[in-house]
Amino acid sequence: MEWNDESEQKKLCPEDAMRMLKSEGIDLDIEQAAEVLFLLRKIANIAVSKYLER
Template sequence: MENETGYNESKITTEKALQMLKSEGLEVTFEQAEEILYFLRKIANIAVLKHLNKTE
């Protein structure tokens, strides 16, 4: 799905994360998958901000 800027805004859903983790042999609950996604998004945001601050 693209927005008016042309960027893809699709996100990994909790259900998709559960599927991906299960395919790697990890059994987690829905709530655990939500927490994992939250953590990964937080880390990604920090990495992007750090990179942007470095290039200024």
């Protein structure tokens, strides 16, 4: 995954997530990787919302 510009952000795609997890010994198909990313984004959004409510 490459960054073109410091201010530009790129979402992690399921293919990249699959490669990252495979390098750690976790084998998932593309649909499972997409579900993992969805869950992680949801958890991150909840955590940020809770933090900002303080």
